[in-house]
Amino acid sequence: MAGRMTTPELPNGVAAALRRVVGAAGVLSTPIARRAYECDALTSWRTTPLAVVLPTTTEEVAAVVAVLAAAGIPFVPRGAGTGLSGGALPSTDGVVIGLQRMRAILSVDLANERVVVQPGVTNLQVGAAVAGAGYRYAPDPSSQRVCTIGGNVAENSGGAHCLKLGFTVHHVTGCTLVRSDGSVLQLGGSALDPCGYDALGVVVGSEGTLGIVTEVVLRVVPRPPAVETLVAAFPSPAAAGSAVAAIIAAGVTPVALEMMDRTAIEAVESAVHPGYPAGEAVLLAEVEGSRVRCADELERVRSACRAAGASACRVAADDHERQRLWSGRRAAFAAMGRISRHYYVQDGVIPRTRLAEVLDAIRALAAEHRLRVANVFHAGDGNLHPLVLYDDRVRGERDRAGALATRILDACLAVGGSLTGEHGIGRDKLCQMPKLFGPADQQAMHRLRTAFDPRGLANPGKVLPTPRLCGESPGIYRPHPVERAGLAARW
Amino acid sequence: MIGPDGARALRRLAGAGAVRAAGPADSVAGRVPAYVVRPPAVDALAAVLAAANDRDWAVVPRGAGTRMDWGAPPARCDVVLETRALRRVLAHVPGDHVAVVEAGVRAPELDERLRAGGGPPQRLMLDPRGAQRSTLGGAAAAAAAGPGRHRYGTWRDVLLGARFVLADGTVARAGGTVVKNVAGYDLGRLLLGSRGTLAVLVELAVKLHPLPEARATVVVEGVEPGDLVSLGAGLRRSAADVTAAELLWPEGQLVLRVEGSPAVASAEAADLARETGGRLAPPPVADQLWSRVSRRPWDGPGAIVQVAVPLAEVGQLARAVAGLRGRAALGLGLGTGGVRLEAAAEPLAELRTTVERLGGSCRALRVPPELAVAAESRPSPAALRLAAELRAAYDPRSTLSPGRLGWGLP
Numbered sequence: 001m002a003g004r005m006t007t008p009e010l011p012n013g014v015a016a017a018l019r020r021v022v023g024a025a026g027v028l029s030t031p032i033a034r035r036a037y038e039c040d041a042l043t044s045w046r047t048t049p050l051a052v053v054l055p056t057t058t059e060e061v062a063a064v065v066a067v068l069a070a071a072g073i074p075f076v077p078r079g080a081g082t083g084l085s086g087g088a089l090p091s092t093d094g095v096v097i098g099l100q101r102m103r104a105i106l107s108v109d110l111a112n113e114r115v116v117v118q119p120g121v122t123n124l125q126v127g128a129a130v131a132g133a134g135y136r137y138a139p140d141p142s143s144q145r146v147c148t149i150g151g152n153v154a155e156n157s158g159g160a161h162c163l164k165l166g167f168t169v170h171h172v173t174g175c176t177l178v179r180s181d182g183s184v185l186q187l188g189g190s191a192l193d194p195c196g197y198d199a200l201g202v203v204v205g206s207e208g209t210l211g212i213v214t215e216v217v218l219r220v221v222p223r224p225p226a227v228e229t230l231v232a233a234f235p236s237p238a239a240a241g242s243a244v245a246a247i248i249a250a251g252v253t254p255v256a257l258e259m260m261d262r263t264a265i266e267a268v269e270s271a272v273h274p275g276y277p278a279g280e281a282v283l284l285a286e287v288e289g290s291r292v293r294c295a296d297e298l299e300r301v302r303s304a305c306r307a308a309g310a311s312a313c314r315v316a317a318d319d320h321e322r323q324r325l326w327s328g329r330r331a332a333f334a335a336m337g338r339i340s341r342h343y344y345v346q347d348g349v350i351p352r353t354r355l356a357e358v359l360d361a362i363r364a365l366a367a368e369h370r371l372r373v374a375n376v377f378h379a380g381d382g383n384l385h386p387l388v389l390y391d392d393r394v395r396g397e398r399d400r401a402g403a404l405a406t407r408i409l410d411a412c413l414a415v416g417g418s419l420t421g422e423h424g425i426g427r428d429k430l431c432q433m434p435k436l437f438g439p440a441d442q443q444a445m446h447r448l449r450t451a452f453d454p455r456g457l458a459n460p461g462k463v464l465p466t467p468r469l470c471g472e473s474p475g476i477y478r479p480h481p482v483e484r485a486g487l488a489a490r491w
Numbered sequence: 492m493i494g495p496d497g498a499r500a501l502r503r504l505a506g507a508g509a510v511r512a513a514g515p516a517d518s519v520a521g522r523v524p525a526y527v528v529r530p531p532a533v534d535a536l537a538a539v540l541a542a543a544n545d546r547d548w549a550v551v552p553r554g555a556g557t558r559m560d561w562g563a564p565p566a567r568c569d570v571v572l573e574t575r576a577l578r579r580v581l582a583h584v585p586g587d588h589v590a591v592v593e594a595g596v597r598a599p600e601l602d603e604r605l606r607a608g609g610g611p612p613q614r615l616m617l618d619p620r621g622a623q624r625s626t627l628g629g630a631a632a633a634a635a636a637g638p639g640r641h642r643y644g645t646w647r648d649v650l651l652g653a654r655f656v657l658a659d660g661t662v663a664r665a666g667g668t669v670v671k672n673v674a675g676y677d678l679g680r681l682l683l684g685s686r687g688t689l690a691v692l693v694e695l696a697v698k699l700h701p702l703p704e705a706r707a708t709v710v711v712e713g714v715e716p717g718d719l720v721s722l723g724a725g726l727r728r729s730a731a732d733v734t735a736a737e738l739l740w741p742e743g744q745l746v747l748r749v750e751g752s753p754a755v756a757s758a759e760a761a762d763l764a765r766e767t768g769g770r771l772a773p774p775p776v777a778d779q780l781w782s783r784v785s786r787r788p789w790d791g792p793g794a795i796v797q798v799a800v801p802l803a804e805v806g807q808l809a810r811a812v813a814g815l816r817g818r819a820a821l822g823l824g825l826g827t828g829g830v831r832l833e834a835a836a837e838p839l840a841e842l843r844t845t846v847e848r849l850g851g852s853c854r855a856l857r858v859p860p861e862l863a864v865a866a867e868s869r870p871s872p873a874a875l876r877l878a879a880e881l882r883a884a885y886d887p888r889s890t891l892s893p894g895r896l897g898w899g900l901p
Binding site for chain 1: 584585586588589610611613634644647648655657661662663664665668669670671672673674675676677678680681683684685689700701702703707720724727728730731732751752754758759762767797800801802803825826828840850851852853854864867868869870871873874875876877878880881883884885896898
């Protein structure tokens with residue numbers, strides 16, 4: 001029986017050395033404790049690590065990594081475990097370095113518009129630390145209540161408001177990186193334009209494969225003086241897609257431009273009652289800036305929606321209504337539980353001009369696979385999140401769902417899109433990388449990895465495919481404990 | 492040295508018309524190459540680079556040659572490899588605000604193609620000095636930015652994907668042509684500012700922005716260093732969406748720009764003028780001011796250094812520049828800028844020491860080689876080690892622009 005199988009153990013000498021660094025309480029080695037780290041929010045991939053180590057400072061991380069490097073043991077950095085691509089999936093011969101105890105906000109320096117944090121600080125805590133002074137931290141992944149800055153840096157996380165404000169890479173001005181030999185490297189800082197190569201630009205988004213980020217310098221920005229939020233309903237997803245294309249083509253860049261189709265609307269209406277106007281699709285658009293700019297851009301958005309056939313167009317009267325409109329969007333993934341037992345969340349990107357046709361293609365593919373797909377996504381930047389709904393108890397549905405999710409991604413690639421817009425390659429899409437990047441491209445990426453980590457100890461088996469690992473199907477969603485507890489939603 | 496056999500090989504790989512003997516005008520910071528090669532296509536460029544790599548010829552890539560005086564002189568230089576023949580705009584989808592260009596394309600050539608695309612006008616919003624003459628690949632390799640970075644950022648904000656040739660002739664790609672993408676390592680970002688030392692950029696996918704219908708300029712006169720920090724903070728908190736904010740020093744002129752529909756631009760400009768105590772500059776004056784910003788600190792003799800400090804230290808930086816009788820354009824909202832000083836060790840070292848004390852760094856742009864050590868901040872030993880490792884990973888034989896990064900790197 002699997003339960004009686006002996007799991008591999010960390011060599012005694014290594015365990016003792018790790019305890020000397022982080023204390024006995026900082027090393028989890030019992031099978032039960034280790035199993036709690038066997039997956040991230042992509043629960044279909046599970047591997048029990050040799051041990052879990054919980055350091056609290058850069059020095060401890062460096063010492064832990066040095067111990068592991070001396071023993072040739074690979075490691076996987078992990079934040080809150082909300083990642084959706086298996087980026088924090090352990091390896092059987094490796095150790096998880098959990099950064100959740102590194103949750104100090106080290107400095108709030110509004111004169112320089114910078115906040116310095118340890119990687120275990122959550123995304124929302126950064127915003128909360130500066131909100132009182134009228135500032136905000138722009139990237140806002142939907143799991144922002146629990147997801148950590150370390151994870152955001154690893155994944156180059158986005159969020160609804162990244163359309164105008166940029167992704168994590170545009171809001172990180174410096175970091176401290178512990179390399180896989182235990183050496184410590186400072187990249188950038190509070191000031192811009194550091195000398196030398198822009199290594200920070202590739203470390204952000206490298207999914208923990210170039211080392212462990214142990215301190216991060218973040219840019220915070222003043223809140224806008226005025227915000228307007230508009231909700232519009234459309235007779236079809238394709239019509240809403242045309243409205244998005246028209247808004248972008250008209251030269252307006254809303255701060256957020258989000259879309260939901262009827263299946264998604266039904267789920268959120270029953271869960272949080274955001275009160276969207278009736279239609280086959282709704283679009284949420286937000287503009288911000290001076291009052292006169294808001295009014296101007298709002299009018300352009302509204303006329304683009306009307307021209308695309310919007311059946312209803314409503315502007316939030318106040319903050320309360322704005323929050324209600326957003327509550328539906330934020331709750332969308334969690335609300336799927338009301339209409340489906342299981343779902344797999346896909347993360348593909350397409351050119352914004354191809355929205356209508358790809359949404360039609362997704363509908364046709366869903367029908368072909370006899371499954372429902374709910375669409376909730378960042379329409380403004382063409383980042384689709386089709387949710388493939390299925391019931392694991394029905395024989396064959398899980399496999400059909402996996403096949404459908406892959407076909408949807410292929411449809412994105414066919415129009416010149418990308419494998420992932422914000423969830424990362426991780427383990428989940430490892431073997432699909434060749435669909436986007438040829439051998440020479442992968443080889444060029446591999447050179448970066450070996451420059452940083454010649455022995456391949458940092459998060460092995462992620463991002464770049466290997467012959468040993470590939471040949472399996474993409475993962476299928478099962479709810480993560482964090483999500484079941486209502487602490488996180490998928491975005 | 493390239494002998495007759497080598498020259499024949501170059502002609503065979505790039506085409507006879509693509510190879511010429513170099514002259515003094517082709518000197519790269521004092522090093523005159525043997526040949527200048529302008530391959531007609533990416534394949535030929537890759538073949539030339541691979542051949543050079545096999546034969547240990549040092550290769551310095553060149554776009555339009557507008558920034559060849561930036562950086563340290565190459566330790567060796569046998570071939571100048573030009574990208575100027577790679578001048579096709581490969582794609583432009585107006586509705587997506589994305590264009591794909593070959594590296595030898597210049598901004599005006601891209602603009603022409605963008606205009607032909609129809610629809611509301613759009614543009615690559617980077618406005619570094621000499622943007623009209625530079626190739627886009629060269630500007631990216633130099634990470635050149637202009638005043639518009641206040642709102643639109645730098646190359647890191649607009650580069651969506653890149654195709655490049657490694658020293659051994661490998662042609663590879665990273666990123667993509669969509670505006671949001673986290674698939675694989677974004678190697679294009681690593682090449683920004685790498686000054687031709689890691690790879691030769693041959694293709695860029697860039698994000699475009701709508702060209703605003705109207706622009707308005709506000710100028711604040713008589714600004715003193717002591718005013719700068721509060722002025723800067725006020726700007727960032729202003730309701731107006733400031734797209735550029737440059738301080739001309741020693742004139743003490745703060746030049747600000749807002750954009751939008753005519754109504755929005757004029758309303759925000761009026762607000763900004765009231766908040767800052769400035770005045771609206773009529774179009775001819777505005778053009779003059781922005782032209783002065785773009786020439787500063789470039790025009791004139793002396794050494795040019797790129798500076799960056801934390802935002803709250805801009806006043807201290809301006810004081811230091813004033814004390815050194817330097818001329819500068821400082822980006823008030825970002826703490827970055829360019830300074831021109833007398834090309835002598837003492838003032839350059841003093842500026843660098845001050846900037847480093849303020850928590851920032853200096854990068855030598857146009858600085859005589861013997862003064863680079865005085866002028867330029869030295870990366871930490873850990874950062875230099877990584878730089879050397881990156882060099883070894885991408886260009887183990889130091890074929891591409893050897894020594895160009897400075898600090899004794901290969």
